[in-house]
Amino acid sequence: MECRDIINTFAPCLSDTLGVSTDLANFLSITLGVLIVATFPLLVTILLIWVERKFAARVQDRIGPNRVGPFGLFQPFADVIKLLGKEDITPAGADKWIYNASPVVMVMAVLLIWAVIPLTPVHVGVDLEIGALYFVAVASIGTLSVIMAGWASNNKYALLGSFRVVAQLISYEVPLALALLVPVMLAGSMSMVGIVEAQTGMWFVFMVPVSAFLFFISSQAETGRAPFDLLEAESELVAGFNIEYSGMKFAMFFAGEFMHVFTNGVLMAVLFTGGYIGPFVDQIPLLGLVYLLAKASIWYLLSLLMRNALPRVRIDQLMLFNWLFLVPVSIINLILVAFLMFVIRELGLQPDDPRDFVQNIPQTVVLLLGNVALLIGTLTVIRNRFRAERLAEQSTMLPAQAGD
Template identity: 60%
Template sequence: MDEICTGLCRLMVDSGAEAGLAQFVSLLVGVLLVSGVPLLTVILLIWIERKVAARIQDRIGPNRVGPIGLMQTFADLLKLLGKEDITPTSADRLLYNVAPLVSFASVVLIWAIVPFTPFHYGVDLEIGALFFVAVASFGTLAIMVAGWASNNKYALLGAFRVVSLLVSYEVPLVFALLVPVMLAGSMSMLDIVNAQSGMWFVVLSPLAFIIFYISSQAETGRAPFDLIEAESELVAGFNIEYSGMKFGMFFAAEFLHVFTNGILMALLFFGGWMGPFYYESPLIAFAWLGAKGGVIYLTTLWLRNTVPRLRIDQIMAFNWKFLVPLSIANIVLISLALKLLQELNLAPRQLIGASIIDMLPATIVLLLINGALTMYLLGILRRRGQEARREAQAAPAQFARATAATAD
């Protein structure tokens, strides 16, 4: 993007335009290019998700508007534009109208730090990973504001659920995010991808990827964490009072957030654009990034249409009793092991430019640590499962004894 903006600025200056105006116009074009990618992507994502859901449920899906239903999303967009925009009389009008914009903008802003290729990105922030966490939190705030400003009890209950869910699962997500940051020695998304030239971080710490994946599922409110709407309990969740394009913006933000998380996981754990012949052309590098993010996105769709929703108490217990301790133990063990390996000269102190041979000892040690930690935690889960089954089997007998004692 820098090349495009710089070239446009130089062209305008050579044509006689003022330097300040040329710089402003070039920056504006860059912003439109970066934001245009997710805006166009969300149109395709909605069609893909509907087709995948139909395939899993033995249906056809969109097939009437355009070839294989490709224009169905545009038809739905026109329908939403034609809907009456209703604002409840008792709602806080300012916050009610701003919330959908903040929700969608919080997702689009993440794409500013996404490096599509080694030379094409919005901005290379030194605190790119921190920027992602901070901007993503605005989506939580927007949902809470939308539920409160609607002045509807179901919307407010849905917003409370969202806040408790998203704030809780941000803890393991941040701990999992710290693993690639620590391995790369930088918060820059560009440096994190370049540090995976020798070995993808998903190989060095598969547990961090699993924790990040589960937490991102909760962040987007997808199954089995889809408590945000919970139609059978909360009618339509926090957006029950929204209609028209305001509802459409919440809808688009959800779809885009899922795919954005897939792209981020591809950057953080799967080497981003790195793949065979990626250096030959920016299009090949861009295709590798899209393919990796697309595969992760499709697994999310598969889970959404096959896994049932959990109760709020089960979700919170899983997070605070299992996921958070696991993420803390994982980052502590990896940091200690990495420091020890570097002191013994078994791992490079700078992963950027390291080869597979350089990373082999560290890979073996870190994989053994992840495997041992996984086996230990699976043993704990197995014992807890056995205890729960014994309690469930003993419950009828306890109930019978209590009933008999009451009768006596």
């Protein structure tokens, strides 16, 4: 066997050339795969820190890091060295074990998501049959880490911060999961590869833009960034649940957050904009990674813009927005898409070949029209509600009339 395509034939090559037993070779190749999948997001994060700082600076009419290396590209390394040199403080009265385990759990929760993400047509950590459910399950572990950090720090600001976070994270998990169900229904599969493959003909974002919007908003809330950054709220809570952390432990929370934001971009790309799908991917599989990262970067930059351009919401607004807007809309959206899929099947509009673009157009039009109708309905309800509120406010502010 020739060892040319090293990525796909690592295990057989190893056992052939070095005479290692097949079991050991398989074990080594899997270990190597796990290491690569786990390290890749961490390496990307280093670049992301620079992107984020530069982007925020431009939005705020500043220049941003520009001293270390070309365009300040090496700034993150300087940051890391600085953080490594800082004293590692454990507050008195802290629960040492839980205090130290919490940042690890935080990073782990994000890294585990990458296991099911299809990077290219042939490179997937694991193609789980239940990939989408796995994502929801793993994402819920992040909440645990926040509670652990808040409680173990033995600091009332940290505890208050973590209470806020948990209320927020648990609430926004509801629309997140409901929006995630829509691509699963359209693809007829919970496997991430299945969802990507189902988008060969048409991206889901054109079929169900409302679901994409709901998923994007609630995943932004899950990362705890502005406008949903109540958990940090620098001006109110000092720094929230991670106030007592310093040095590399703080950096792990920080890296976890950065990675989470980019991972959300990747998930948006996988679930709604066709993941690795693009021209010539069949011939050169590695091109898929480029497409995936390019699509993910667009969603990522959109979320950065949202972070830097919008003000923080109040806690009551946060909860109102979720329970009175996102959750009802996502439930109605789910029922609507299920109904439209039934209509499409009854009318025979579904494509004979799902991979063909033109044959996908009829069902896309039906789904899109349904989404537009939902959007108009929602906006009308919101308009009427706020109009009534405004009128009620005005009537109380009017000067007293004679005879009142």
